[in-house]
Amino acid sequence: MNPDLVLYDSRIQQYVATLDIAALEALESITETKTYPKGSLMLKAGQICRNSFELVSGIARKYHLHNGAEITNEIYFEHDLALSFGSYALQRPSEEYIEALTDVTARVIHYDSFQKAKEEHPMLRQLDLMLLEYYGIWVEDRMNQMRRYSATERYKQLLEHTPHIIKSVPLTYIASYLGISLETLSRIRSRR
Amino acid sequence: MNPDLVLYDSRIQQYVATLDIAALEALESITETKTYPKGSLMLKAGQICRNSFELVSGIARKYHLHNGAEITNEIYFEHDLALSFGSYALQRPSEEYIEALTDVTARVIHYDSFQKAKEEHPMLRQLDLMLLEYYGIWVEDRMNQMRRYSATERYKQLLEHTPHIIKSVPLTYIASYLGISLETLSRIRSRR
DNA sequence: TATATTATTTGACTTAAGTCAAATACAGCC
DNA sequence: GGCTGTATTTGACTTAAGTCAAATAATATA
Numbered sequence A, B: 001m002n003p004d005l006v007l008y009d010s011r012i013q014q015y016v017a018t019l020d021i022a023a024l025e026a027l028e029s030i031t032e033t034k035t036y037p038k039g040s041l042m043l044k045a046g047q048i049c050r051n052s053f054e055l056v057s058g059i060a061r062k063y064h065l066h067n068g069a070e071i072t073n074e075i076y077f078e079h080d081l082a083l084s085f086g087s088y089a090l091q092r093p094s095e096e097y098i099e100a101l102t103d104v105t106a107r108v109i110h111y112d113s114f115q116k117a118k119e120e121h122p123m124l125r126q127l128d129l130m131l132l133e134y135y136g137i138w139v140e141d142r143m144n145q146m147r148r149y150s151a152t153e154r155y156k157q158l159l160e161h162t163p164h165i166i167k168s169v170p171l172t173y174i175a176s177y178l179g180i181s182l183e184t185l186s187r188i189r190s191r192r
Numbered sequence C: 001t002a003t004a005t006t007a008t009t010t011g012a013c014t015t016a017a018g019t020c021a022a023a024t025a026c027a028g029c030c
Numbered sequence D: 001g002g003c004t005g006t007a008t009t010t011g012a013c014t015t016a017a018g019t020c021a022a023a024t025a026a027t028a029t030a
Helices: A003-017 A021-030 A085-090 A111-120 A122-148 A151-161 A163-168 A171-178 A182-190 B003-017 B021-030 B085-090 B111-120 B122-148 B151-161 B163-168 B171-178 B182-190
Strands: A031-036 A041-043 A051-057 A060-066 A069-076 A096-100 A104-110 B031-036 B041-043 B051-057 B060-066 B069-076 B096-100 B104-110
Touching (some): A003 A122, A003 B085, A021 A031, A021 A104, A021 A111, A060 A171, A104 A111, A151 A171, A151 A182, B003 B122, B021 B104, B021 B111, B041 B051, B060 B171, B104 B111, B122 B151, B151 B171, B151 B182, B171 B182
Antiparallel strands (some): A031 A104, A060 A069, A060 A096, B031 B104, B041 B096, B051 B104
């Protein structure tokens, strides 16, 4: 993975470790652990993304529709934070869906609760800011991948950096995540 | 432009209008107005991006090198905030350059000063967060443009949404910004 | 103004990746 | 184990966009 992301991830972990008890308890008090059966939608297009989902177990994906086809935007595993960024930030209707690809257990925090908690615990503001920066770096990195590399290179990098994706997610989703057609992906895989 | 971005931009303006005098003065006190002659580099790859540049006048672009070629990542006009996101957020060496395409005047704020000002003025934290979210939405939107639309469509949308770019920026930069070759851009322009 | 330099266009050809259709392969279920 | 539906692969063909080379056009400069 992008070394900047790895670095920043560890900085976030470090920061979380320094949170005071009150802030941690506040977080805990607004967190609900929920489960979503395989195939269910954790967020639908048209809805406002009012929750953040921290995956405890299972796999999920975020996608949107384009000319009738589902285009996968992101694939989530354990510990990942799933939400529709634009919809969450602006509290406006989402264009994206979030779907449980397996049974999913997630720690769910409501937008309003988190906003309130931030007011009471300034440390959580800093955490919010760090998560935001992390996502910004992630999207930038992903855009660079898409712009700079060919379909084959993108697939190889996915293999190198996140091989578990290939093992656990249907190829259709991976293809659209990589921005290539299913057939092309199949051909890339068959070569060598 | 993306309606979400327009909306969020106005929210930021509104928020700025509510800043208390102390916060505004703090901002003012850490802001230096500087000028950069046409062709000069406001940031070089390898350097850490320690400043944010709010353009007062002129045009600038951010780019990186890929296989020896310059790839334009962003083009800045009056009022735009220029910085290398990843480098600024992590205070790590940048892969990007920021170049003044014309003589540029900018309000420059040093990273450290802003961090300090944020500690003293919590309102600035909120501003920082809003700017971050704005950038996140912008990058997401740009990535969607690149993924969903053909070269021709991307050019047309640029024409519709930001026609001033075409009038004031050499086509080479626009081509790489759109992720297409100069020749293809020229052909797209000549059709109709 | 003539000349050099840089920017843009045009032409000819190549190529990566897409599309549509059909064939296998695989998985869940009776 | 056989059957049904979904997932993946393979084949044949098309197409958007890239590349390389050369020709104009525009701009800056002596």
